[in-house]
Amino acid sequence: MTTQNTFPSKADQKIQFENNKLDKRLCRQVGEAIGDFNMIEDGDKVMVCLSGGKDSFAMLDILLKLKARAPIHFDIVAVNLDQKQPGFPDTVLPEYLTRLGVDFHIETQDTYSIVKRVIEEGKTTCGLCSRLRRGILYRVADELGATKIALGHHRDDILETFLLNLFYGGKLKAMPPKLVSDDKKHVVIRPLAYVLETDLERYAVVQQYPIIPCNLCGSQDNLQRQAMKAMINEWDKTKKGWVESMFSAMGNIVPSHLMDGDLFDFRSLTVETEVSEGDIAFDEEPCATDSFKTDYNTHGQTITFV
Numbered sequence: 001m002t003t004q005n006t007f008p009s010k011a012d013q014k015i016q017f018e019n020n021k022l023d024k025r026l027c028r029q030v031g032e033a034i035g036d037f038n039m040i041e042d043g044d045k046v047m048v049c050l051s052g053g054k055d056s057f058a059m060l061d062i063l064l065k066l067k068a069r070a071p072i073h074f075d076i077v078a079v080n081l082d083q084k085q086p087g088f089p090d091t092v093l094p095e096y097l098t099r100l101g102v103d104f105h106i107e108t109q110d111t112y113s114i115v116k117r118v119i120e121e122g123k124t125t126c127g128l129c130s131r132l133r134r135g136i137l138y139r140v141a142d143e144l145g146a147t148k149i150a151l152g153h154h155r156d157d158i159l160e161t162f163l164l165n166l167f168y169g170g171k172l173k174a175m176p177p178k179l180v181s182d183d184k185k186h187v188v189i190r191p192l193a194y195v196l197e198t199d200l201e202r203y204a205v206v207q208q209y210p211i212i213p214c215n216l217c218g219s220q221d222n223l224q225r226q227a228m229k230a231m232i233n234e235w236d237k238t239k240k241g242w243v244e245s246m247f248s249a250m251g252n253i254v255p256s257h258l259m260d261g262d263l264f265d266f267r268s269l270t271v272e273t274e275v276s277e278g279d280i281a282f283d284e285e286p287c288a289t290d291s292f293k294t295d296y297n298t299h300g301q302t303i304t305f306v
Helices: 010-036 054-069 092-100 111-118 126-144 155-169 197-207 224-238 242-249 278-283
Strands: 045-049 075-082 104-108 148-150 178-180 187-189 294-298 301-305
Touching: 010 054, 010 197, 045 054, 045 126, 054 075, 054 197, 075 126, 092 104, 104 126, 111 126, 126 148, 155 197, 155 224, 155 242, 224 242
Parallel strands: 045 075, 045 148, 075 104, 148 187
Antiparallel strands: 178 187, 294 301
């Protein structure tokens, strides 16, 4: 009689080890974002917006794990907006959430027909779709008594929005990790603000989430956001540290060295004004470690910086 070896192989052990590292990293990053921006407080009821995509699945999963070990008490309710997209599998999320044992609410509103009727074929649907969703989710949050609304935007979403505003909107603006709605009634949080999309993609495979594709914005390939995503991915491959530095810069702003008179009073600036950095900024060499080569043409003379 022979006994079958039930121990996992070294390859399986390595995969499990990496999966555990990923889980711990995601929980740590979400926990850090929540702490850094005071996203969730004792007694909160957090409405987790669940679209059926990898990001919102992971957000719900991680928030449930953090809730179980948090030193404060907060409640979670998962909310899905069924926009009546053709072919939308409306039983998938209720069955998944029931198995998970989490409180949930499915809101059914036919915003799909509105978007398709109003937006000309081939035009971007994101703007109108977002406004309609936002209004409905705010109403549902009121009805459920939610004190925080959690959205599943991750670090790459924030960077893409920053570049979109920079190149197309002429603004230094991105998605904030925490904001108050215009009507001053709702606090919106983004717990995945520090999380990489590549980690979420891998996590979704490990967790085997029942992903539901979007037939509106998710089906439009020629969006400006896709161009920003491609640019970030290219930089991440070819320009080591650029993406991380850009993300860090959004939390390390020096208003006195920009040009916004509402953030810094340039008109009243005198020698008596206290400025934290002054001309010390000119002594720094932020590009000293870069190995790329850049040519500048100044008054007909080419100057090369290496």
